[in-house]
Amino acid sequence: MDGLDNFCPIPMHNMRNIKLTIEYDGTRYNGWQSQPGGLTIQDMLEAAIYKLTNEKAKVTGAGRTDAGVHAYGQVANFYTASSIPAGKFSFALNTMLPGDIVVTKSEEVSLDFHARFSAKGKKYEYLIYNSIHPPALLKDRAWHVFYNLDVEAMNEAALHLAGTHDFAGFAARDPSRPGLNTIRTIREVSVERISNIIRISISGDGFLYNMARIITGTLVDIGRGKMEAGRIKSIIDKRDRKLAGMTAPPQGLYLVEVYY
């Protein structure tokens, strides 16, 4: 089903495939993916492309970020018959987009490039504001945790995540994808503190639904001493979502980069 996302009814020899890199503040939006309620990042991009080219293009994103999740380096692609130079799309689209969505790069790629299926991996970051008071200036950009967090314990726990594992216990069930293979490889996880801000960086070949946020919720439980670092191994072994921590709220999550 997903494979037909980019099915193109116009003869392909007239078309170019344009890859976009996109930064956005997800606060105001209902996530990446088009939905009946509207006001999604995909909707805004498709509307901007339509204004620019008069074509009803379908924009395919590398990752379907949830409402409130941000991106420094989301990647998407779309087909166009327009003659606008590929590198100029970013500038032209930015004049049509609201200021909280910015195309930072546009380039022509081969016709078989697919933002989602061609991706070899992704990097996410999660920001926690760890202080007794909430952060006015990061209100919609970080998760406020007032328990003092032990970053060393979080890093020790994070080591157990690295590698190839079955991450079913770190995933929300995705009803649109029954029987999904839940084995993923996490290449790198790190937790670092910069003053009141704790940044969790996770890169891997792919992420299950809510996986980065459930990993974060679990690392926070470990950091505040509610769980032991070894819990990570049990969650992986038992594939049991109930053993893991809460799903961290969306506003701390950033899609930083997509690897191809």
Add this chain to the structure above:
Amino acid sequence: MDGLDNFCPIPMHNMRNIKLTIEYDGTRYNGWQSQPGGLTIQDMLEAAIYKLTNEKAKVTGAGRTDAGVHAYGQVANFYTASSIPAGKFSFALNTMLPGDIVVTKSEEVSLDFHARFSAKGKKYEYLIYNSIHPPALLKDRAWHVFYNLDVEAMNEAALHLAGTHDFAGFAARDPSRPGLNTIRTIREVSVERISNIIRISISGDGFLYNMARIITGTLVDIGRGKMEAGRIKSIIDKRDRKLAGMTAPPQGLYLVEVYY
């Protein structure tokens, strides 16, 4: 006139003077100072204090930040007859305040402490986003400058600002303060680049109206090669606002700390 700001009609022996440290995102507000149109930071704090204590306190701020300017460490004080422990005001007020205004500290100070007149100095930071594309995630938090800026030239120019000078050429005329002494001491200025972000830090004993923003506008003209670093000296010597650069927009400016 200003000296009566804190004039208190209630017998002072019943009163305590509470010092607040405040972080805010200025985007939604008409600046610090109360005005007929409302929706200022001062208004929001006074409303929160009223809800909490049933007292119509006047909140005095250390600096009257303009609309759109942010603060990590604004300081204010107010008098109260309430018996709430001083250190608890921050927590209690935060439950009454919108999430983009946070009291990060509250403490009792002597009755003659005045947030503005007792201040010995202030530190401001200005964030510039220096890239061909604007920053979605810093849309209301930085000034987008697309000319490539030479940070070394900016730092060289900044050296001429340090010390005690007449800064009339770096000030907007403030009609409410005719004949104002325009001599100020800048203790430290630095310009540093972190990837696409350029941060200007300025600390001094006091700042004239729009001074931090006019200094920034002038350093940007120097950074893009439109003015020479030596221009700073002429602006100081000639006290001529027209020789300086534009007033940088408010959204890049942060009141970081007030010194007492």
